[in-house]
Amino acid sequence: MELRQVTISTLHKRISSGELRAADVCRGALDRIEQFSGLNAFITVMSDAALAGAERIDRAVDRGEPLPALAGTVIAIKDNMVIRGVRTTAGSRILFNYKPPYTATVVERLENAGAIIIGKTNLDEFAMGSSTENSAYGAVKNPWDTARVPGGSSGGSAVAVATGMAIGALGSDTGGSIRQPASLSGVVGLKPTYGRVSRYGLIAFGSSLDQIGPFANSVEDVARILSVIAGHDPNDSTSSNTEVPDFVSAIAGDVRGLRVGVPREYYGAGLDPEVREKVEAAIKTLETLGAVIVDISLPHTEYAVPVYYLIATAEASSNLARYDGVRYGFRSEEATTLKAMYSRTRDQGFGAEVKRRIMLGTYALSAGYYDQFYGKSQKVRSLIERDFSAAFDKCHVIATPTSPTPAFKLGEKTEDPLEMYLSDIYTITANLAGVPGLNLPCGLSSSGLPIGLQLIGKQFDEGTLLRAAHNLEQALGADFTPPFVGTQ
């Protein structure tokens, strides 16, 4: 059973008919995880619980019961979403032994829909990073070239899907942490609209930016997973009660007359020529399918990185204040006073990037600097949001590269935080504006690395985004199986 070659719907049919056993699908996924364990995609593999879940589905089939929408769909969960009783680390030493007493709403919804939760994927510590090198549990490797990063912070989820360890996965995206690893690893990844999906049980990073979303090998499967996890949750007051359409039917229909905006600011200095070429070719393909290409401008784009790194770090410094060695996780045993216990626990428990961001955020919020940094960045955020509102008067979706370059080498950017931050340059704007964004693989570089197109949509208009992406995916008709996987 090659999970890369099957969709959720074909798998569902074959399990329902009895042609395929869910337990065998699950065992196949577990074997694949074992086979490619060197990629370090998982922090915790949930073999027993996954097999038990699969066997429940097989028994339902034996009894002739109808199966729920995601029955037998093997799904991996980024290890910053909690599952009751299953160790959840957020990639941090400070949560090395944390067993949450409750389950995230997204996981509960997937389980109720019959999905098999196969394990918890590796990530940059507290989702802070663009390469999945900042994990206390080791770096994740890119299956297209194991000397390269898979992108981040949801690198483990992207790799799990790219290699067929799971059919789908959940990630979280604060500044591109779903779309950028999807681009670098050659899979489809969607950051939904802010508020579309409940964050109850997501370990918080930047609360005005964080959003959970799906990875899969096809746009249709992403739509299927989104349909299950979307919608208001009384446990998350920031989750919207905007009606949830059937995203699977939303992908049907063509793109004739669809206005696709191309923002000139996303095609300037720093964009790899091969990435530009493939992205422009994909946009051309949309045009041949009947879409109308429109030149647009998002004039405040160049301010997005500084705005993001002030707002995200300010929110992080507040959210991460809770890790104090008192209620859960790691505690430094060296200290004899409470204050020293806090400070040593946090210095020893957090990794370098997390500390750097806590420091930057604390500075941006501190007395005397608040207006200059945090206040200023909130105002410029308004300008960026206005750019998008104005652009969406002229077009239905916006097409850009997802990442300025294909996957970079392990260690290449770890010494220079600023350079690492710039790898999110095309993705962070969607978080600042609260709009949905999707990565679709659209070609390979000359050295055989995946290149991704980003489509950005209006708030709560994931349907149009998915329809455009589905049409393009069908027209491109490319197979993005990493050669590394094919030859094993």
Place this chain on the structure above:
Amino acid sequence: MAITRTDVEKIAELARLELTPDETELFTEQLRSILGHVEKLNELDTTDVAPMSHCAPAGGDAEYAKRDDQVRPSLGPQLAVENAPDSEGGYFKVPRVIGG
């Protein structure tokens, strides 16, 4: 004005991070470089721009953010302290705060 080592020490104190001297040195240099990049925001005149603190949909209905104030089941003391590095009788235990 560039950030100094003394600033970094003060922020570390506020953030409850007991940095090593090497970390303090490295962060001073790195924060200086990052804040240099952030200076770019000063190019923009934002006098009449309202700050944006969240991205709830424009013109959307925020009523969903409210719920009835009803008593609901919660974790309870035993489960709440289960993950604690140190606890006793359903309470969190920490080093002495006053005196000693």
